[in-house]
Amino acid sequence: MKTINIPLPKIGESTTEAKIVEWLKKPGDFIKRDELFAVIGTDKVDSEIFSEYEGTLKDILVKEGEEVSVGTPICTMEVDDAVSETITMSAKRSEAVEVSNKDFSTPLHSAQNDKTQLVSRSDSYRNSELVSFLSPVVRKMAAENGLSLEDLQKINGTGENGRIRKQDVENFLKPRKQNTSTPFIEEKLQLKVELGETLEPLSKMRKLIAENMEKSWRSIPHVTTFMDANVTKLVAYREENKEKFLQENAVKLTYTHVIMKAVIDAIKVYPTLNSWFNNEELLEKKNINLGFAAALPDGNLIVPNIKNAQDLLVTEIAQQVSEIGTRAKIGKLKPDDIQDTTFTVSNTGMFGSESGTPIISRPQVAVLALGNILRRAWIVDENGEEKILPQSVMTLSLSYDHRIVDGALASKFLTEIKKNMENF
Numbered sequence: 001m002k003t004i005n006i007p008l009p010k011i012g013e014s015t016t017e018a019k020i021v022e023w024l025k026k027p028g029d030f031i032k033r034d035e036l037f038a039v040i041g042t043d044k045v046d047s048e049i050f051s052e053y054e055g056t057l058k059d060i061l062v063k064e065g066e067e068v069s070v071g072t073p074i075c076t077m078e079v080d081d082a083v084s085e086t087i088t089m090s091a092k093r094s095e096a097v098e099v100s101n102k103d104f105s106t107p108l109h110s111a112q113n114d115k116t117q118l119v120s121r122s123d124s125y126r127n128s129e130l131v132s133f134l135s136p137v138v139r140k141m142a143a144e145n146g147l148s149l150e151d152l153q154k155i156n157g158t159g160e161n162g163r164i165r166k167q168d169v170e171n172f173l174k175p176r177k178q179n180t181s182t183p184f185i186e187e188k189l190q191l192k193v194e195l196g197e198t199l200e201p202l203s204k205m206r207k208l209i210a211e212n213m214e215k216s217w218r219s220i221p222h223v224t225t226f227m228d229a230n231v232t233k234l235v236a237y238r239e240e241n242k243e244k245f246l247q248e249n250a251v252k253l254t255y256t257h258v259i260m261k262a263v264i265d266a267i268k269v270y271p272t273l274n275s276w277f278n279n280e281e282l283l284e285k286k287n288i289n290l291g292f293a294a295a296l297p298d299g300n301l302i303v304p305n306i307k308n309a310q311d312l313l314v315t316e317i318a319q320q321v322s323e324i325g326t327r328a329k330i331g332k333l334k335p336d337d338i339q340d341t342t343f344t345v346s347n348t349g350m351f352g353s354e355s356g357t358p359i360i361s362r363p364q365v366a367v368l369a370l371g372n373i374l375r376r377a378w379i380v381d382e383n384g385e386e387k388i389l390p391q392s393v394m395t396l397s398l399s400y401d402h403r404i405v406d407g408a409l410a411s412k413f414l415t416e417i418k419k420n421m422e423n424f
Contacts, residue, residue, distance in 0.1 A: 001055075001056075001078045001079065001080060001081070002078070002079060002080075002081060003058055003076050003077070003078055003079075004053070004055075004076065004077055004079055005073035005075075005076055006051075006073065006074060006075045006076065006077055007070075007071050007072060007073050007074065008040065008062075008068055008069070008070050008071060008072050008073075008074050009040075009049060009070070010070050010071075011040070011042060011045075011047055011070070011335045015042050015070070016069060016070055017042070017067055017068065017069050017070065018040045018041060018042045018047075018067065018068070018070070019040065019041055019042075019065060019066060019067040019068075020038065020039075020040055020062050020063065020064050020065065020066055020068075020074065021038075021039040021040055021041040021046055021064065021065075022038065022039040022064060023037075023038050023060060023064060024036060024037050024038055024039065025037045025038070025057050026057070026060075027057055027058060027059060027060060028056065028057065029056070029057050030055070030056050030057075031051045031053075031054065031055060031056070031057055031077070032051070032054055033051060033052070033053060033054040034050050034051065035050060035051050036048050036049070036050055037049060037050070037051050037057065038074070038075075041331075045302070045331070045332075045333040045334070045335065045337070045338060046331050046332055046333070047333075047334055047335050048334070051077075053077060053079050054079065055077040055078050055079035055080070056077065056078045057075060057076075057077055058075075058076040058077060058078050059075060059076045060074075060075050061073050061074055061075055061076065062074040062075070134152070134164060135163075135164075135165075137166050138152075138164050138165070138166065138169055141166065141169045141170075142169070145169075145173055147169075151172070152164065154172070155168050155169065155172045156168065203298075205296075205298070205300050206300070209300070212361065212362075213359050215362065216359050216360055216361060216362050217359055219362065220360050220362065220401050220403075221401065221402040221403060222357070222359065222360065222399050222400075222401070222402070223399070223400055223402045223407070223410070224357040224358075224397055224398065224399045224400075225397075225398050225400070225407065225410045225411060225414060226355055226395055226396065226397050226398075227395070227396045227398075227411070227414040227415070227418055228393050228394070228395050228396075228418075229393065229394050229395075229396060229417070229418040229421045229422055230378060230391050230392070230393055230422050231255070231373060231392050231393065231394050231421055231422065232391045232392045233422065233423075233424060234255065234258055234392075234421055234422075234424050235255075235373065235392045237258075237424060238253055238254075238255060238258070241253065245315075245318075249315050249318065249319060251318050251319050251322045252318070252322070253314075253318055254318070255370075255373065255394075256292070256321070256345070256347045256350075256370065257314055257317050257318040257321060258314060258421070258424055259345065259370060259417075259421060260290060260292070260309070260317050260321075260345055261312075261313075261314045261317060261420075262417050262420035262421045262424065263290070263343070263345055263368060263417055263420075264288055264290065264309050264310055264312070265416075265420050266413055266416035266417045266420060267288055267310075267343060268310060269413075269416050270409065270412060270413045270416065271284055272284060272365070272404065272405065272409065273343060273365065273366050273400075273405065273409075273413055274288050274342045274343050275342070275364075275365050275404065276342070276363035276364065276365070277363055277365050277401060277403065277404050278362070278363045282404060283363075285342045287307065287308045287309075287310065287342070288308070288309045288310045288342055288343065289305040289306070289307050289308070289309065289340050289341050289342045289343075290305055290306050290309040290341075290342075290343055290344075290345065291303045291304065291305040291341035291342075291343065291344035291345070291361075292304070292305070292306075292321060292344070292345055292346070292347070293346050293347065294324065294325045294328035294329075295325075295328060295329060296328055296329070296331065297329065297330065297331045302328060302333070302338060303338065303341060303344055303361065304324045304328060304333060304337040304338050305337070305338070305340070305341040305342075305344075306320040306321065306324065307336075307340075324337055341361070341364065342364065343364060343366060343367075343368075344358075344361060344364060344367045344368070345367075345368050345370065346358050346367060346368065346369045346370070347369075347370045348369050348370065348371065349370045349371040349372035349373065349394065350372075352372055353371060353372060354371045354372055354374065354395055355369065355371045355395040355397045356369045356371070356397050357369075357397060357399055358397065358399045359399065360399055360400070360401060365400060365401040365404045365405055366398060366399065366400040366401065366405060366410075366413075367398075367399050367400075368396060368397070368398050368417075369396070369397040369398075369399070370394060370396065371394050371395035371396070371397065372394070373392050373393070373394050374392070374393055374394075375390050375391070375392060375393075376390070376391060376393045377389075377390060377391075378390070378391035378393060394421075396414055396417060396418065398410055398413065398414050
């Protein structure tokens, strides 16, 4: 038997720390592979940890309530020699890949961690010849200016045999430096606190939301297009079928569930709306991971998503939204619930608003807000004759990244959603 460290697993792309909420096993307990043995938590969500290995829990290194960084050992396990050998071989393979990239990635990373674009493992093999061809001066300049291998490949070297010289890098950086503007730094105001008032710092959750919203708003050129949809038939359908739907599926049918289906079908027609955009690269996603707002125990909202929504019926959408929403309310969302959203639907109408201008969450390119359903006078065509009749109407608000989506595409997409809703 050999002893191995069990590290704190990664929870989402932006989370670097988590705390141990509860140990479900104690030292000496045997743990099966894929068995639940601990619960960890962040400001966003509590997550269950399942064992990757079969063995005996030896020592607990992090106490309940203690916060540690991702990758830090939280406990040790005794496993048999075969499991230990498999882990060792896997670690050696990973180490070999890192060593092949070390000459380039390590100096860049250590010199300026917040700017450097690290090279992927596959790229390190393809570009090993270029890496060995770089002088120490060029590598240092690349690190200080956040240049990746892809950037260096664009530089025409004027040295012997095409070697990249210091002057070549400086010439490549000139346009960037000319276009660099002074970053906006918000002045911190000294707030006057009156008697009976309390000045409280934002919670970690609110700070995170604020930072993400600010980054999105500053980096994405937002445009919002509005469109009204006559949902009279949809309202009538729900009223007639909600009791039967509840009895047959053990979940309530809401307007949001039906509209989600209308959005999914519209995305299939206009897949560009189901894309990620980052650094002049557009990735059109194959699967639709549809995000929606859900309430946390403290009242804050979070945006989990239903995976592979393009394959789901309305009943399946309703069941998944209900299940994930319930987990959110009791603080038991899984990390996978909030990762990889490709398009978001926000139902602000449930709080009474008629319309809004939602902020896009990077790297998504659009977000749809649903307004409140109101009774309005509407011109209706009945057998070729126009009549003004009271109808149920909802306003749709689509905010989109104008670098990727123009007004024509946004209008076509909204028209498709409207058609799907009105002809449900």
